[in-house]
Amino acid sequence: MKTTAIAVLAAVMVALISACGETQPNDPASRVEALLGQMTLEEKIGQLNQYSNTFDITGPPPEDQVGRVRLERIRNGLVGSMLNLAGVEETRRAQEQAVEHSRLGIPMIFGLDVVHGYRTMFPIPLGEAASWDLEAIERSARIAATEAAAAGIHWTFAPVVDIAHDARWGRIMEGAGEDPFLASRVAEARVRGFQGRDLASIDTVAACAKHFAAYGFAEAGREYNTVEISENTLQNAVLPPFKAAVDAGVATIMNAFNEIGGIPATANSHLQREILKGEWGFKGFVVSDWDSIGELTVHGVAADLRGAAAMAIAAGSDMDMQGEAYISHLADLVRSGAVSEDLIDDAVRRILRVKFQLGLFDDPYRYCDATREQRVILSREHLDAARDVARRSIVLLKNDNDLLPLDATRGSIAVIGALAADKDTPLGSWRARALPGSAVSLHEGIRAAVGDDVEITYAEGAPLTVGERSFLHELTFNTGDTSGFAAAVAAAEAADTVVIALGEEAYQSGEARSQVDIGLRGVQQQLLEQVYAANPNTVVVLMNGRPLALDRMAANAPAILETWHLGSEAGHAIADVLFGNYNPSGRLPVSFPYHVGQEPLYYNAKGTGRPRSRGDVFWSHYTDAPNRALFPFGFGLSYTTFEYSAVELSADELAIGEELTVEVTVENTGERSGTEVVQLYVRDLVGSVTRPVKELKGFRLIELEPGSEQRVRFILTADDLAFFTARGRWEAEQGEFAVSIGPSSEELTEKRFVLTSGCEPSAQNVR
Numbered sequence: 001m002k003t004t005a006i007a008v009l010a011a012v013m014v015a016l017i018s019a020c021g022e023t024q025p026n027d028p029a030s031r032v033e034a035l036l037g038q039m040t041l042e043e044k045i046g047q048l049n050q051y052s053n054t055f056d057i058t059g060p061p062p063e064d065q066v067g068r069v070r071l072e073r074i075r076n077g078l079v080g081s082m083l084n085l086a087g088v089e090e091t092r093r094a095q096e097q098a099v100e101h102s103r104l105g106i107p108m109i110f111g112l113d114v115v116h117g118y119r120t121m122f123p124i125p126l127g128e129a130a131s132w133d134l135e136a137i138e139r140s141a142r143i144a145a146t147e148a149a150a151a152g153i154h155w156t157f158a159p160v161v162d163i164a165h166d167a168r169w170g171r172i173m174e175g176a177g178e179d180p181f182l183a184s185r186v187a188e189a190r191v192r193g194f195q196g197r198d199l200a201s202i203d204t205v206a207a208c209a210k211h212f213a214a215y216g217f218a219e220a221g222r223e224y225n226t227v228e229i230s231e232n233t234l235q236n237a238v239l240p241p242f243k244a245a246v247d248a249g250v251a252t253i254m255n256a257f258n259e260i261g262g263i264p265a266t267a268n269s270h271l272q273r274e275i276l277k278g279e280w281g282f283k284g285f286v287v288s289d290w291d292s293i294g295e296l297t298v299h300g301v302a303a304d305l306r307g308a309a310a311m312a313i314a315a316g317s318d319m320d321m322q323g324e325a326y327i328s329h330l331a332d333l334v335r336s337g338a339v340s341e342d343l344i345d346d347a348v349r350r351i352l353r354v355k356f357q358l359g360l361f362d363d364p365y366r367y368c369d370a371t372r373e374q375r376v377i378l379s380r381e382h383l384d385a386a387r388d389v390a391r392r393s394i395v396l397l398k399n400d401n402d403l404l405p406l407d408a409t410r411g412s413i414a415v416i417g418a419l420a421a422d423k424d425t426p427l428g429s430w431r432a433r434a435l436p437g438s439a440v441s442l443h444e445g446i447r448a449a450v451g452d453d454v455e456i457t458y459a460e461g462a463p464l465t466v467g468e469r470s471f472l473h474e475l476t477f478n479t480g481d482t483s484g485f486a487a488a489v490a491a492a493e494a495a496d497t498v499v500i501a502l503g504e505e506a507y508q509s510g511e512a513r514s515q516v517d518i519g520l521r522g523v524q525q526q527l528l529e530q531v532y533a534a535n536p537n538t539v540v541v542l543m544n545g546r547p548l549a550l551d552r553m554a555a556n557a558p559a560i561l562e563t564w565h566l567g568s569e570a571g572h573a574i575a576d577v578l579f580g581n582y583n584p585s586g587r588l589p590v591s592f593p594y595h596v597g598q599e600p601l602y603y604n605a606k607g608t609g610r611p612r613s614r615g616d617v618f619w620s621h622y623t624d625a626p627n628r629a630l631f632p633f634g635f636g637l638s639y640t641t642f643e644y645s646a647v648e649l650s651a652d653e654l655a656i657g658e659e660l661t662v663e664v665t666v667e668n669t670g671e672r673s674g675t676e677v678v679q680l681y682v683r684d685l686v687g688s689v690t691r692p693v694k695e696l697k698g699f700r701l702i703e704l705e706p707g708s709e710q711r712v713r714f715i716l717t718a719d720d721l722a723f724f725t726a727r728g729r730w731e732a733e734q735g736e737f738a739v740s741i742g743p744s745s746e747e748l749t750e751k752r753f754v755l756t757s758g759c760e761p762s763a764q765n766v767r
Helices: 005-019 028-038 041-047 065-075 088-101 125-129 134-150 170-174 180-195 231-238 240-247 269-279 305-315 325-335 341-357 370-376 380-392 442-449 485-494 524-534 551-556 570-578
Strands: 049-052 081-083 109-112 208-212 252-255 285-287 395-399 412-416 455-459 497-503 538-543 559-562 642-644 660-668 674-684 695-704 709-716 735-744 747-755
Touching (some): 028 341, 041 325, 065 088, 088 109, 125 134, 125 170, 125 180, 134 370, 180 695, 208 240, 269 305, 305 341, 380 570, 412 442, 412 485, 442 497, 485 524, 497 524, 524 538, 660 674, 660 695, 660 747, 695 709
Parallel strands (some): 049 081, 208 252, 252 285, 412 455
Antiparallel strands (some): 395 559, 642 660
16 A cells, blocks of 8 residues: 555654744645655646446456546546545545555545535526525535535535626526626635635535636637637626636636637637636636547547647646546657646645645545434435525516415415426436436425415426437427317316416426527416416416426416425425415516527627617517516515615716715515515616616515505625726726616616726727
8 A cells, every 4th residue: 555645744844844944734735745845747737537436446457448548647646636436435435545545645536516506406596686685695505515525425516607698508507697796706605615714624525616708708608619609709608607606715726618719718818817816816716517528539639649639738727537638648749848737736736735735745535434424414404594594595587466375274276287296307407326217296285385274286287308318318299189278277267366377397408408498388388378268267387497488377367476496395485485485586587588599698698879769660679579677687576565766876977995874764665564676776877888678687585564664775896887998997987877677677766976087988989
């Protein structure tokens, strides 16, 4: 057995202290340099090499050649990280291969896509963002980290902070929606939740903000597609959530599959070296996405894998995920003089620093406690938290004639739809190590919530999909089987109220799940129309991972609840809202279109030179649909009502270094207590470049009892008004601004003020 990591590091530190008496043995930078000085070129490059767990590392030696080579490399210290390996027993035995057999005993770091929970599933991130509740979002990530760490995981490939304007893109479900300000606040909350106050704590994991950058801007919403955006859009719309994550201390960044302006992100020095590691001073490391270094050859910017390795390391990609590029070619590239060893050293320093921060050099097995794993995962406390976060994420889109909440003490309810009885779909896509079929279904949640005097009947109506369903395969939808319609209609006719579950199966959204049609797939719309005709007291419960085009539904169904994919406790959370035990408080983080043809659709668009009709057809519009969203960003109803006073400003002018107070009074004018999300938007009326028609700059969650009111105060400074200007830098430009407050991006009252000092206005910016 070779020397352990602890013994080697102790010897290195003794030598270092002897050479320099002032060096502190526990200083991470010194420890990194001491270890780096002991490493061969091959061992350094090994730290940049990451493999997915494609063989049983805890069993007999793998029989295939690839498996044997990879196991040998782990034992020789030539693998810095593994992903898709989880569980205390598995991770401990894998770590032993690296620590107990390699020359320097450097521990591996184990990563996993813990996107919205490890085994206790919380709402998909888009759903969590609908809560606008940063404390709840941080708590969700904290619990996900606690469970993942208890299972031997050190590193999660989350949060996704991609801004997405196109609902056709399947991975819109992984982020926080369309707005940079909201996404930035969510990014900070999730980084804090995953990483806690100290990465050395055994209940934290290193976070990874991804995908850097502009992955959510893929043309036509098609996965892995080209991105063509300006530097203005990159800076003002795409990068702010990444900057927020870096400022929050995120340990790692993952780059993106896409290109920007002809340069793939993995080989983009402007992104990774100039902005991320240069301007922002990011000290963590950058990991490629799955084989994105190898894909540089497919993009056509590298002739072969050797060239791809040289491009990626020069551009600032520190770790190669599953690509074999670095481990196969970097040593020869360095020895030939094509790549500087300084680039290798910089990448290794970054990776070792994170491993030291995680405490892996102090104890490589500190995350391998089977007792903690058994105690923590799927605990009652975690499930209760999942239920609470889930119900905060539900958005009430429509509630004509106060059909909701339902009475849980009497009457009869027909529960209809395949999704209503589905115990797997609520877990959502990117479900880490969730147990298949472990969610509380809507049907179960309703039954548990009602008294003995309420009659519940269930009818499937129609299966949503046919054939195989899995993460790796395309779904086939039911487009013709209506044999169950008659039973569903009969159940609807016999009931006082209908609750029908419609939407998307779990793997209909997520990676590689782009769609040209974002309406209800299969025969769902037909089923809804027949059920509604049989019983107009129909409540639609939507389960989906993306905004849907719901114009036909919204025209008829009197009540619509957007519930996303809510996780382990989905059924109970939805029932809490259906029966009024929780007053819905969610607000949309994305715009819902009338029609897919409106996509990309987002509230903070540019006004264009012809935003309104002048009495003829020559203005920016569709002839067959509105420009606006069916359900706009920030929208959500409540079981109570709120009224807003006029906006009041502390002054009509704001100067650099000063503050402007913006206030409004909100009153609960209904009969129930409720939570309102008070939203503040700003418009820069004239800029050196065109500016959005409005931008979210603040929000507050307030709880009000019936008849009570609260004064809500926001503080604006020049920093809140800054943007990436025509000068190519972030600054506030003097001039007139409109500030508005309301319950959504379309229900606002406005006031104006002037920024009286800032940058010198350019000629085209004089007002």
